[in-house]
Amino acid sequence: MSLSADEELVKQWESEQASLREHVVEEDTEAWQRRPDFSGLERVGGVDLSFIKDDHANACAQLVVLNYPDLEVLYEDSQMVTLTAPYIAGFLAFRETPYLLEALQRLESSKPELMPQVVFVDGNGLFHYREFGLACHLGVLSGLPCVGVAKNLLQVQGVSKSEEHQSQVAALQKGETAFPLTATSGRVLGKALRSSDTSTKPVYVSVGHKISLDTAVSLTYSCCRYRVPEPVRQADIRSREYLRIHFPAAET
Numbered sequence: 544m545s546l547s548a549d550e551e552l553v554k555q556w557e558s559e560q561a562s563l564r565e566h567v568v569e570e571d572t573e574a575w576q577r578r579p580d581f582s583g584l585e586r587v588g589g590v591d592l593s594f595i596k597d598d599h600a601n602a603c604a605q606l607v608v609l610n611y612p613d614l615e616v617l618y619e620d621s622q623m624v625t626l627t628a629p630y631i632a633g634f635l636a637f638r639e640t641p642y643l644l645e646a647l648q649r650l651e652s653s654k655p656e657l658m659p660q661v662v663f664v665d666g667n668g669l670f671h672y673r674e675f676g677l678a679c680h681l682g683v684l685s686g687l688p689c690v691g692v693a694k695n696l697l698q699v700q701g702v703s704k705s706e707e708h709q710s711q712v713a714a715l716q717k718g719e720t721a722f723p724l725t726a727t728s729g730r731v732l733g734k735a736l737r738s739s740d741t742s743t744k745p746v747y748v749s750v751g752h753k754i755s756l757d758t759a760v761s762l763t764y765s766c767c768r769y770r771v772p773e774p775v776r777q778a779d780i781r782s783r784e785y786l787r788i789h790f791p792a793a794e795t
Contacts, residue, residue, distance in 0.1 A: 589774025682752025689751025
């Protein structure tokens with residue numbers, strides 16, 4: 544029996560994910576990552592896509608670069624893009640990565656001195672169906688250290704919003720406390736982090752590329768003024784503002 548077009552695409556994407564997955568580095572590779580105060584880290588990036596309301600194809604692809612540790616915006620790039628790949632659960636990166644990668648490439652061409660030393664991604668890294676989410680995809684293709692920070696729990700590989708999970712969340716008493724997201728296999732795929740004393744909802748941090756999980760968690764916390772790390776928060780704010788200004792008739 545012949546496969547449908549979507550089934551063929553899924554097979555192709557699974558193969559590409561498996562191939563790229565072999566290149567993910569799950570340990571610290573930069574000198575600044577090994578220092579308690581991240582001395583030597585000067586620029587952190589954030590990426591996000593914001594869609595026009597009721598339009599699943601046209602979006603603003605956003606890149607911001609902030610200085611560290613002050614977390615003030617040094618650079619921003621807002622670009623309207625039209626996503627051509629279909630949405631299939633578990634393969635979001637094939638829709639979004641090309642446009643985020645292009646934003647990084649534009650920066651490298653125009654102002655290489657502002658290239659981020661690490662990129663925060665609004666999404667998951669290793670905490671994924673096949674341990675290769677958006678943060679991994681962007682990290683491997685860009686060659687940059689990447690951290691995945693998701694606002695919602697992806698229920699995958701045996702991790703779910705169980706009573707145990709909810710009790711662990713409730714036990715996060717203060718900022719910078721975290722607990723592991725452990726797959727059925729026993730492998731730790733990420734951590735739930737209480738990133739702010741003022742927020743009881745955690746964020747879900749996972750390795751994207753060229754950083755260890757513990758470093759990713761500590762760095763995420765150090766970049767949080769609120770619940771969401773500032774690079775991702777600024778990317779979200781600025782992409783939504785771009786849509787509000789340029790497409791006022793379509794509320795986001």
